[in-house]
Every structure is written in structure tokens, then in C-alpha cells.
Amino acid sequence: MSLRARRREAGDGSGVLEARQLFGGYGGDDILKGVSLKAAPDRITVIVGPNGAGKSTAMKALFGFVALRAGEIHFDGVRIDGLPPEDLPARGLGYVPQERNVFPSLSIEENLEMGGILRPKARGAALERVYGFFPVLRERRTTPAGALSGGQRQMLAVGRALMLEPRLLMLDEPTAGLAPKVIDEMLDLIRAIHKTGVGILMVEQNARQALEMATHGFVLVNGADRYSGAAASLLGDEEVLQAFLGG
Ligand SMILES: Nc1ncnc2c1ncn2[C@@H]1O[C@H](COP(=O)(O)OP(=O)(O)O)[C@@H](O)[C@H]1O
């Protein structure tokens, strides 16, 4: 059965991700203290907030890497909290962690092939699609990922997640450590990916720039979503501007 057919059978086809009142952490005190959020294929949803607020923990929890003490996560009409992370890509959810998101000793193309390993027959078409978004990856396809620039490595990490054609792509700080020009380029590419019908749920330190391209936003503070709503209304909120976006 094809991946698409399997997906139709498994879920409702909406590609909507919804988390309700997540509590949990790494075994000690809760890091997540009531996170609720939603993402969907027709949205670019951005999570912003101070360092240590729990943004990465929330992303890990959504993808099943952090044990929840309470709360529910639904994706594509199916309850996914408690499912192992490796079940999620085939359901249409992709995740690019903040760190160590490529295999440094494998070439670009080998990294992409690892990303597509669940779909050997569609490999060629998926590679073409990724190289279409990121032509520089094709040019350098035999280069080990460890030898790439920061920007190219992030492109590879995103490309790897795209190999299984996610409905929704979770990106944890895709522009971290990149030069301003490369940040612009990366965000433009994310917008281009979204235009092909892929929902984006993204954590970003470049809060203002990210909210400007987003449809929806969440401000996460101390493990809970303090503000949420349309990105434009967050950008127009004096309190949010003063406290989190540098005035
Ligand atoms: N693997 C881990 N084990 C224990 N504590 C962790 C781990 N990862 C993060 N933390 C703690 O969880 C809190 C939130 O971290 P994180 O989710 O990485 O924040 P953010 O992404 O918003 O900067 C911090 O206090 C951090 O020290």
C-alpha cells in the first residue's frame, strides 16, 4: 500500500496537530506547565519566547520524546501521545530538532536517503523534490554533511524531513547561528515549502521576523503559552512587543 493510502486509512486527512494542556519534563519538576497549541497545513505557526522557556521541550513532547504527565496530543484526527516517535513520519508529521539533526559522516544524498528510508520506491521523486527546493544540496550531494556551512546543514536537515512528504513540518530554530542574509534565505525557503501545502510549526529566536511571515503565534514563557493568536495581533500587542520582541 502506498504511503498516501496508508495515511488516508490511518487518519482523517486534516493534517491538524493539536496539543491540550501538556504537563511534563525530564523526570524532575515539570518543564511544561500547561502548553496548548495548534498547527495546521494552511498555517505557519511560530513559537517564540525566552531562552529556557521550554520551547524545545514542547517540540520534543509533541513528537513523543518527552514523557507527559498530563495532556493530550492529536494529529490528523488520531491521538498520538504515547505513540513512539518513529510512528509519526509515516502519519505525515515531520520534525527537525534544534541540534544534531544530520549525520555528519554521511554525504548529503545519503542523509536524504536515510530520511526517505520508509519509502524506497518513491526515493527518486522525493530526492528531486528536495533538490528543487535546495539546488545547492544537489550541487554538493557527495559532500559529507559535517563539511557543510551552517545554512547548508540546516537546509539538509529540513530536506531530510521533507523526504517523507509531511503534511506538517516541525522546525526547532531553523535559523539559529546563521548570518542575517542566510536567515532571510532560510525563511524564504520555509515559506516556499509552506506554499506547496505543508503546514509549518516553527520555534524561532528571530521573533519579529518569524511572526511577520507567520499566520499564528504562541509566546511561551516558563513552560506555558502566555499569549497566542493571529501573528498580526501578537505583533500589534504592546505588552508582547515590550516584553518579548524588543519594543
Ligand atoms: N534533556 C534534558 N534534561 C533535563 N533538563 C532539560 C533537558 N533539556 C532541557 N532541559 C531543561 O528544560 C528547560 C527548558 O529547556 P528548553 O526546552 O531547551 O528551552 P528553550 O528551547 O525554550 O530554550 C531548561 O530549564 C532546560 O535546562
Ligand SMILES: [Mg+2]
Ligand atoms: Mg530550544
